Amino acid sequence: xxxxxxxxxxxxxxxxxxxxxxxxxxxxxxxxxxxxxxxxxxxxxxxxxxxxxxxxxxxxxxxxxxxxxxxxxxxxxxxxxxxxxxxxxxxxxxxxxxxxxxxxxxxxxxxx
Amino acid sequence: xxxxxxxxxxxxxxxxxxxxxxxxxxxxxxxxxxxxxxxxxxxxxxxxxxxxxxxxxxxxxxxxxxxxxxxxxxxxxxxxxxxxxxxxxxxxxxxxxxxxxxxxxxxxxxx
Numbered sequence: 001x002x003x004x005x006x007x008x009x010x011x012x013x014x015x016x017x018x019x020x021x022x023x024x025x026x027x028x029x030x031x032x033x034x035x036x037x038x039x040x041x042x043x044x045x046x047x048x049x050x051x052x053x054x055x056x057x058x059x060x061x062x063x064x065x066x067x068x069x070x071x072x073x074x075x076x077x078x079x080x081x082x083x084x085x086x087x088x089x090x091x092x093x094x095x096x097x098x099x100x101x102x103x104x105x106x107x108x109x110x111x112x
Numbered sequence: 113x114x115x116x117x118x119x120x121x122x123x124x125x126x127x128x129x130x131x132x133x134x135x136x137x138x139x140x141x142x143x144x145x146x147x148x149x150x151x152x153x154x155x156x157x158x159x160x161x162x163x164x165x166x167x168x169x170x171x172x173x174x175x176x177x178x179x180x181x182x183x184x185x186x187x188x189x190x191x192x193x194x195x196x197x198x199x200x201x202x203x204x205x206x207x208x209x210x211x212x213x214x215x216x217x218x219x220x221x222x223x
């Protein structure tokens with residue numbers, strides 16, 4: 001079953017703009033992770049945020065987590081054409097991250 | 113170089129055939145996972161293993177089998193019982209509770 005649901009399903013912006021993607025989930029979690037996938041490739045881990053954290057940064061990426069609303073957002077600032085990819089959130093369903101459940105992803109297109 | 117490898121990159125299967133997808137990691141991770149991805153969709157868990165000689169079914173295990181005889185290896189067999197096996201298959205490994213590292217994937221097509 002899909003626990004994480006990303007919104008929007010697709011996003012197209014101009015290079016230099018910020019991109020925001022959202023993820024909602026249903027059950028309690030220990031952590032939430034964001035991954036990136038270029039077309040036809042494996043996934044690359046971006047950020048892991050634990051349930052007791054509210055915000056985390058990594059370079060141009062900022063992730064927030066609101067456990068009361070069971071939601072998370074991924075912000076990419078100053079987007080580049082190379083950021084074009086699909087982005088997935090994944091949650092562990094409170095099972096100690098032994099078994100991640102992925103959402104269907106947001107397809108981000110950065111137009112030059 | 114440390115990492116996780118999958119082979120082959122492309123695989124073609126005839127109706128009624130079993131095929132085995134290879135996954136190897138040299139990251140010394142205890143946990144390994146197999147996922148299936150259909151076009152435009154997210155990942156669905158097929159099987160996972162937290163330790164050698166032990167594995168658990170994921171959400172879509174029917175028609176698949178695995179083994180975990182070595183820490184480094186977690187091969188997936190797609191059996192003839194899997195009626196719609198055409199998909200992109202991804203293997204991952206991790207330290208339990210931490211990020212997962214993914215291989216490059218195997219694209220399986222049924223002829």
